[in-house]
Amino acid sequence: MEIKGSVIIITGAARGLGKAFAEALLDRGAKICVADIDSEQGQSTVAELQAKHGEDSVIFVSCNVTSDDDFKAVWDATVEKLGPVNVLINNAGIGNEQEWDKTVAVNLGGCMRGTLLALDRMGTNKGGSGGVVVNISSIVGVKANPFGPVYSATKHAIIGLVRSLGHDFHFKISGVKVQALCPSLVKTELLANSMKKAFSPEVVQALSKFSSGLKDLTSETVANSLVKLLEEGRNGACLVVEAEKDPYYVEAPISS
Numbered sequence: 001m002e003i004k005g006s007v008i009i010i011t012g013a014a015r016g017l018g019k020a021f022a023e024a025l026l027d028r029g030a031k032i033c034v035a036d037i038d039s040e041q042g043q044s045t046v047a048e049l050q051a052k053h054g055e056d057s058v059i060f061v062s063c064n065v066t067s068d069d070d071f072k073a074v075w076d077a078t079v080e081k082l083g084p085v086n087v088l089i090n091n092a093g094i095g096n097e098q099e100w101d102k103t104v105a106v107n108l109g110g111c112m113r114g115t116l117l118a119l120d121r122m123g124t125n126k127g128g129s130g131g132v133v134v135n136i137s138s139i140v141g142v143k144a145n146p147f148g149p150v151y152s153a154t155k156h157a158i159i160g161l162v163r164s165l166g167h168d169f170h171f172k173i174s175g176v177k178v179q180a181l182c183p184s185l186v187k188t189e190l191l192a193n194s195m196k197k198a199f200s201p202e203v204v205q206a207l208s209k210f211s212s213g214l215k216d217l218t219s220e221t222v223a224n225s226l227v228k229l230l231e232e233g234r235n236g237a238c239l240v241v242e243a244e245k246d247p248y249y250v251e252a253p254i255s256s
């Protein structure tokens with residue numbers, strides 16, 4: 001797909017990977033809605049992005065991805081201010097092993113809610129023009145993660161959603177591609193917050209040792225992989241990005 005001229009909603013884009021996605025896509029001529037639960041940080045990020053890309057290119061809309069009403073309001077505001085939406089990036093996520101139901105609600109619920117809404121609003125069978133949904137999973141959506149079993153389970157479930165809705169059975173009906181991006185560890189606030197809400201004290205020690213031994217992966221590298229996925233990825237694609245490696249597709253066993 002062509003990024004230039006696209007209208008893209010990114011959840012959880014007030015900071016971290018979502019903000020890097022917004023920057024990379026604005027640089028390539030897209031218009032962006034930053035949708036985030038953190039209004040203060042979201043507005044400040046959008047002010048910074050508007051200073052570089054212009055006020056008509058990027059907006060902030062407050063959104064808790066666990067709320068249907070919020071998600072619909074984000075979609076409506078984006079259409080009104082930027083034009084018809086053709087891409088949704090479901091990026092908002094948390095790492096909280098101590099409140100598993102909250103982690104499931106945000107990580108899986110946010111992707112599920114957003115993807116279903118996108119099908120309803122962009123589906124050619126619903127009067128839309130088709131489009132793309134990218135769900136941000138993780139490398140631990142395709143491999144085990146002893147340091148965050150709940151988090152890892154939500155990310156595996158996102159892959160299941162992408163493999164199933166990314167089947168061409170659905171694409172033929174809706175004209176909407178569904179894809180996943182699976183980054184390895186990037187040292188954002190998510191990691192620090194995951195340490196505060198870790199599965200056990202033993203995990204804090206082990207995760208800290210493990211993460212300090214990993215090669216650095218930057219948000220910009222992950223954002224470049226998102227661009228690659230949008231530009232060339234097939235329907236149902238799951239793209240993994242790790243430090244010091246070219247991004248690679250994990251072949252989903254989609255049977256026809």
Ligand SMILES: NC(=O)C1=CN([C@@H]2O[C@H](COP(=O)(O)OP(=O)(O)OC[C@H]3O[C@@H](n4cnc5c(N)ncnc54)[C@H](O)[C@@H]3O)[C@@H](O)[C@H]2O)C=CC1
Pocket residue numbers: 011012013014015016017018035036037038063064065066091092093094106136137138139182183184185186187188189190191
């Ligand atoms: N940092 C990492 O190592 C990796 C992160 N990911 C995934 O990338 C995504 C972004 O993560 P980071 O940027 O690292 O995290 P982050 O903690 O820096 O940013 C997350 C953003 O999501 C927002 N958010 C949290 N709950 C929300 C909700 N209920 N509704 C709307 N917005 C909400 C936060 O306000 C924040 O702006 C997450 O889905 C995460 O699981 C995937 C692989 C690696």
Ligand SMILES: CCCCCC(=O)CC\C=C/C=C/C=C/[C@@H](O)[C@@H](O)CCCC(=O)O
Pocket residue numbers: 095137138139140143144145146147148151183184185186190191194210
């Ligand atoms: C719980 C923290 C979540 C951080 C956010 C992410 O999605 C990052 C995931 C990045 C890396 C995770 C790697 C997990 C690796 C394990 O599968 C395993 O290889 C680790 C084994 C460690 C050991 O043997 O000591």
